[in-house]
Amino acid sequence: MTENRHQSVGLSDQTVLEMYETMLLSRRVDERMWLLNRSGKIPFVISCQGQEAAQVGAAFALDREKDYVLPYYRDMGVVLTFGMTPTDLMLSGFAKAEDPNSGGRQMPGHFGQKKNRIVTGSSPVTTQVPHAVGIALAGKMEGKDLVTFVTFGEGSSNQGDFHEGANFAGVHKLPVIFMCENNKYAISVPIEKQLACENVSDRAIGYGMPGFTIDGNDPIAVYKAVKEAADRGRRGEGPTLIETISYRLTPHSSDDDDRTYRSGDEVQDAKTKDPIITFAAYLREVGVLTEEVEKEMNDRVMKQVNEATEYAENAPYAEAEDALKYVYAENE
Numbered sequence: 001m002t003e004n005r006h007q008s009v010g011l012s013d014q015t016v017l018e019m020y021e022t023m024l025l026s027r028r029v030d031e032r033m034w035l036l037n038r039s040g041k042i043p044f045v046i047s048c049q050g051q052e053a054a055q056v057g058a059a060f061a062l063d064r065e066k067d068y069v070l071p072y073y074r075d076m077g078v079v080l081t082f083g084m085t086p087t088d089l090m091l092s093g094f095a096k097a098e099d100p101n102s103g104g105r106q107m108p109g110h111f112g113q114k115k116n117r118i119v120t121g122s123s124p125v126t127t128q129v130p131h132a133v134g135i136a137l138a139g140k141m142e143g144k145d146l147v148t149f150v151t152f153g154e155g156s157s158n159q160g161d162f163h164e165g166a167n168f169a170g171v172h173k174l175p176v177i178f179m180c181e182n183n184k185y186a187i188s189v190p191i192e193k194q195l196a197c198e199n200v201s202d203r204a205i206g207y208g209m210p211g212f213t214i215d216g217n218d219p220i221a222v223y224k225a226v227k228e229a230a231d232r233g234r235r236g237e238g239p240t241l242i243e244t245i246s247y248r249l250t251p252h253s254s255d256d257d258d259r260t261y262r263s264g265d266e267v268q269d270a271k272t273k274d275p276i277i278t279f280a281a282y283l284r285e286v287g288v289l290t291e292e293v294e295k296e297m298n299d300r301v302m303k304q305v306n307e308a309t310e311y312a313e314n315a316p317y318a319e320a321e322d323a324l325k326y327v328y329a330e331n332e
Helices: 013-038 052-060 076-081 086-093 128-141 160-171 200-207 219-234 264-271 275-285 291-314 320-324
Strands: 068-070 148-153 176-182 211-215 240-245
Touching: 013 052, 013 076, 013 086, 013 219, 013 275, 013 291, 052 076, 052 148, 052 176, 052 219, 052 240, 052 275, 068 128, 076 086, 086 291, 128 148, 128 160, 128 176, 160 176, 160 200, 176 200, 176 219, 200 211, 200 240, 211 219, 219 240
Parallel strands: 068 148, 148 176, 176 240, 211 240
Antiparallel strands: none
16 A cells, blocks of 8 residues: 555645646646647647646645745646636637736736736746745735745746845745746756756755755645745745756647657656656555546546637637727826
């Protein structure tokens, strides 16, 4: 019998099933978006496939009533956990007027939803990091019990925004969790051409914070690390840098051909560690995911994906004049 690891970190059987279902929902929405893109119905996909365990494990460790998340463009698992729906995501994919992120103005992956404390991202990578630090500073100044959680790729950890944000958070002991989702490639640039140090987490000591490198295919390990970081931040002990190691199972985006920079064998090998497969196997081994529960879950997920697709495809586009909204001051 496999050791029951989830209960040892305070996760109930019901919660790990919810985590797995959110991972599965992320994957199925993403797969549907690729099909829609290849059939000419949506213009662009930037994928979460292979990173769902890190995203969902982390998001479940946060307080969805208090904390703020500043996701990067792959974070479908994070935003679904924090309250976005498959319909919200599909409306964004189709660039429809009801798209909660931007009203159809912005390409997919630029998540933002005020009611769920999902802070709007920008197109230049890593700009969300100093924003997370600023929100944490404001929360600390106002005496609020909140943590900010910000994600970015390993390529982004080389940008000035990361270093400036991490330094400021360390100096002022701000409740920020920096989570680098290391998927081995910054578009086509492999990790060994990006870093001279072994791990992104090695940089933490320079900013006076602890740094950890975690198996990003293990949602329980990520949950534990992020929960401890959140508790640390709430106690006033400052920020934490967490690096999750996973693998991007798709090209960088629907406009990329990854065959030009990595081998098919490498991708196939990574698929044997796919967290959707390995976490399901763990849940079966500990007797939590039965055949009946799995069938119900799959049916429920596909129903949501199908309904979201149908609704978004038939929803109206924004009016052309709406392109000028929120750009210039409007006289009331």
